[in-house]
Amino acid sequence: MEYNILRNILVKQKKEEVFQVLRRWNFLNGNELLTLSDEVNARTRSVGKSSLVSCVAECCQDKGGLTMEVVGELDLFCLHMNSTKKVWNVYQLKEKQGSSSSKNVNTLPAKIKTKLMKQMRIYFNKDCCVSLLMLDGLLWGRLYLPVKGRKGYQPTRCLYFIHYPLSPVIIFNGMKVSFGEFISQCLVVALGYKELEDLDLTGHHYPSLAELALNKFSEGGYSKYQQIQSHRGPLNKVTSRKRKAPCFIEDENIIDLNRAEKKRRLDVLEKKFGEYVMPTLEKVEFRVELPYRSKEIVPELSKDGEVFSCKVRFRGTSVLEGFRNLATAGYAKVPLPKHLTCVTTRAKNKFLLMKPQNKENKTQNASQNRTVQR
Amino acid sequence: MEVDEAVNYFCSAKSRQKFRGNTELISALECIEHTALNKGLSPEHISSLVDVAAAGIQVETVCKRIIKSLIPQTYVKEEAALKCISWICTRNPSINIQCLLLRWIIVIYDYIDTRTNLHGMYGVLFHFLHYRVMMPYICHLLYLFTRKEDVRLFRVRFLLQYQKDMGPQPFLTGLLSIYRYYYPSLVHVVNTRSYKSFFPTYDKKWSSVIQQVREKIGVSPTIDVTFEKALLERLGTSSNYVDLMPSKKRRKLDPIPVLHSLTTKSSYKRDTMAHTLGLQTIPFVLIQSFKGLLDHLDNVEYPSQIGAVLRSDPLKHFMSFTKDQIACARFQFWISKTLQEALVNSLKPNHKQRVTSLLKSTKLFSDFLQEGIPAVDIEIFDYLHTWNGIQYSPLILQLISRSRIYPFPVLYDRVLEPLRKLFFSSSVYGKCKIIMCFTDLLRNYAANEWPRNQEKQDEDTSLCLFKQDKEDFDGSDVIKNIVKFVCKICLTGLVIEKHNGNALFEMCVLDFLDLVSNMHKEYNIPFVVMADSRLMETLLISCNILTVNRVCTVLCRYKENFDLLRAAERNGQLKNSGIQRETSRLIKLCNSLVVDFCNSLWRLRAFTSTDKHSLFYQDISDLDKENMNARRKDNESLSLFCHPAFLPFTLKYIEKNDFDPRINIEELRPLKRDFLHVLERHHFTGLSQFVSTFVRRESESSTSKSQMFGFSPTSTHVSSMSTSRMT
């Protein structure tokens, strides 16, 4: 069984990365790895990936000590290397239990693991397996919850999560409706909270997601402070992601009549977006339920009283950067509307723009921001 | 022992003789072999020996050796081959001998003198396909001489059935491929191999021996080339011959289709009927050369994809000869879509090669027909709107210059306007190219399109292949407007390019002017178009002696053309009175130009205060009345000696004749004619021509010439002044 799972996991990796992963996994020590690689190279000139993987799996199996947990750890290492392949959802843990003193700090993976296992025994059958690792300061976890009746490895029943220790942010992949509630219950108890809430924030690049989610909790006037402190602090290991300065080509023969305007535009953008590279989001969706607004074409429709409903979706490799570039290039009017610039502070992917009801705050998830739809 | 004796010996042998120890037999045999290897055997000997070998009287080894040594000296009589076949029919010789005989026929196939009777044997040979052992050889032989009428439905069925039963055999596939050539609709077999793989030559050695012997004697390899042979050559040599249905990659790589036979179902039925009537249709596939086309002109049919005309010259001849409108329509549909696709989608760099070759073949076809193809015109004109002037530029410009004549507003919108934009935004070389394109366009219109425009519709003897519904418009209007347009842009171009690469541009402009001035004489256009006088004057004051030279010749040519035109009018050849009035007006213009030129170059009086339209007009009130010296200097500045173009030569002249370098122009005046001679020696004959045409010496009598030009009395003064100085 483990053999199959091992194969399954390794086959998804790129051929060059297999040995890298194995090294990190540390299940086979250095010598064994060497012999394995020699053996593999000795076989044929170009080893196909599947045969390579089978070889590795055999070797591991022969060694002994291969449990589901260990295999799960390998899976986590693989995932760590290719984290952008999966779609991550951000959740928030709410209402911390117990005192906030360091006594109750659950940062040791082992402790969390045991707690989690205990919880999961309550809800799930015995086949489930938990693997936890601390990688780069983050807690990576893998929960494998096979359905009882079926045989074989069920990769769709794997749930991966990344937890930022000491913060209420937890990022999931593979969360399913069927076991969502149980899992949330297990995790919150294991980590010492009361509730788990979906933040509506998804993407492929989990550090950006985390950054968006974490900075949400210090929003408003603190955002600039946050930037300065966290990015420039001496203890900060994160390298600065400052934007490249736009270059003005100084050419005497070209007189740029709009230079002042362009500069003004860039200044406004910098004020809004900050001088750092925006976090990576692949998709931003809006559901717009506003009345018709055009002024040139058929303006009388706006007085109809009926709502013009539409859905807008922005797609790309890094949508927030895209917004900024749109404005720089002139495709968007500066200043950009609030709902595009506030994505970072809102920390959401999906928005709903609606007409104000009862003259209250005009966006539905207003929380602290006072945005006004003109 | 002599060969004749040996042959006689064998022929006379009526009963089986033993082989071993029979010295006579052996020596005869060896004699025959020896002769064959050295000189080859004569046709009669071969015929008789065939009988001997096939009769089976002798021992088998003897027969084999005889057959192997049947090397022809010159040619093989057809009856020898026929005899072979008839012996095979008798089933008398053993099966090995039969196969050997067949192999022999295949080997010496090229050397059989006539094959008419052999074709009659087709059915017999086909019958032998039943015998498995002989099948490869029979197939090969049939492959060699199948003609279109030999392809019968029952034969095809038999072969297909056999193939189904026995599995695909290379020789069967080979024979079917020939059948498929003629009637693709009948045979649907896969054909992925080439000729060489169908019939591996098992008798390579034999045929090489024969070739060696023949080379030794020095005989040409084949006697006559029928089209079956042509077919063989084609199949044999074209190693990259592809199957009838091209693959997708090939379609992309080379949009011009290959010649195929018609794929319609009805062609078979029609041909069988035709065959009974004695007619024969030949698919175009088999026509290799022009001669072949001529031989079978009545019987040829068009290929299945007419686009193949771009590949094949005989087909071009055929198309223009038959003037088949259906074929023309097919071609125009195909070429318009292909060009649309090629020019619009040619963004990827690897397409460039294929688009270039497509345009090249189109241009060749257009040149061959000496007319523009309307569909091509439309597509190129559409492309011009988005053309960047660089991509495929020589070909596009050539295709434009081949286009048909259209009413001037249309032409302006579609061709002249985009080219004008490109003209003004390109370098001087681009400008030159565009002017050359216009020159070629005008030449094409004058030579080819003008007659086409003039001819009446509905005449059977129309000049063009691609008929087009003609709008009624006047070709002369187009030509005049084109000249006007080009002169305008040339003038502007000259001003812009004053500093860079001027000489080349001026040459191109002068080429154009040469053409314009000579149109009446060369192309029989019934009117003369006068180029813009400003243009000519601008060319006069250029710094390049070649230009000045040529401008003078242009004016001379104009005179010639006007002369001819007036003569034709007087003879009543041209009836249009409007042209006459126009001509008079133009002659006046020409005259004023001539006067200007004369004045500046010859009479040293460049600036005039009388003729307001001249370039050299100087208002009297502007002139500084006191400074006569300056005025004189100005007037002299464009003279023969001081003109910037001639200045180097003047200096040389002065040096050569050891004059004082600070010599005055006045003193040089008498030496004008001498200077002209000097220039002539340097091949600048234009000026002398100009002077001799327009400036008359006092001594000559002046009557008719000046009247035609309406020269004012001042002209006579021109000549008189100069000559008096000279003497």
Added chain:
Amino acid sequence: MTDRTVRTPANVTYPDRSHGSALRTFAMGTPFRTPDRRRFGPLGSSWRTPGRSEVLKRIDNQRIRTSTPRSRYTSKTAEEVLTEHTEVEQHNIKELVGKVWHVFNLTPLYNFKENKSDLQHYSRTLSSHIAAECKRGVFVDTSEPGDATVALFSGLDVAADDHKAVLIEIRGKARNKNEDKVISQAVLFSTDLEYNPLKAEIKEEFTYFACMLIRGPESVSQTLQNWIEVQFDCKVVKQTFTSHELAFMAAMFTGFSEVHKPLELVYKVPKEIEGLSHIDYSTNASDCVRLWNKIRGTDSEIFTTEEANKFITGLESHFFEIYSIKLNAMQLLTIGTSIAFVGQDGRLKVHAKSPENVLKVCRHLTDVSVDRLTVC
């Protein structure tokens, strides 16, 4: 029933086509070419459009004969004729719905005969061609194709000049399975041609299908195109739609008033904007219809570019007011309406529920194709 013999355009002015448009305005090329106006009204209404008379005038000048439908439909109104779809036709029209087609343009086919024996002959030739390609190893990845059938396909020909549509089906089996199912289909049609672009003297030899729809694996599609090109001496070219044409279609199809799917416009963000690649903007269908009704007051049968532009600008300016992003500077990549989904690269998927609307889509495709045909 109105008497249709008099056709002089009394007080209607026609747009002057000789300026500014890169169209053929002289005696060659298709004589009637106004891509800024398209037929919109009910099917078979081509002889009722006011633009027709101008066509006739020009056509008379050039001696191109078209078959005037007057003689055929004098007894019934056009609408009556068209609503009589037989069962087979209804079924055929439904065949087009719900599948992803690629659109191609064709030049007229030479020597296409439609009697039964010829169609069978074509089927056999096509099958053997496919077998040859199989042997050559073209269809390695996809399922092995087997037999092909070429048959007539009724229901799509509406006007007098239309030739009956042709359906080509290629059956085959998937690699591991055994059943034989249809893996590729091609439909050649021309619906509601306003006039026959072929000249009289060549009309007998040529058959004109404006448009070809093919669905199925790419390699089979290529094989089919090859075969058609060689068999009938024509040229098959992929049809691409420009941004402008897509916008036009989006507006026009909204007017057919089906509301089961939203109107989706996918814009492609220019390459220089890094990070953002597409903007999907989908509006509720009934709201679109509302907007459309306001823009298009009259009940005319021509739909013009001005109206289409107005519609799209309306949507884009609404977007601009909300987001301050100028969508009109970006290119439309695909559009999806309740009637059809059309992509820039020539993909088409018809969603229309009523057969009338399906035929109208066909008619529009025919119009677009005819405009691209060069006739000399």
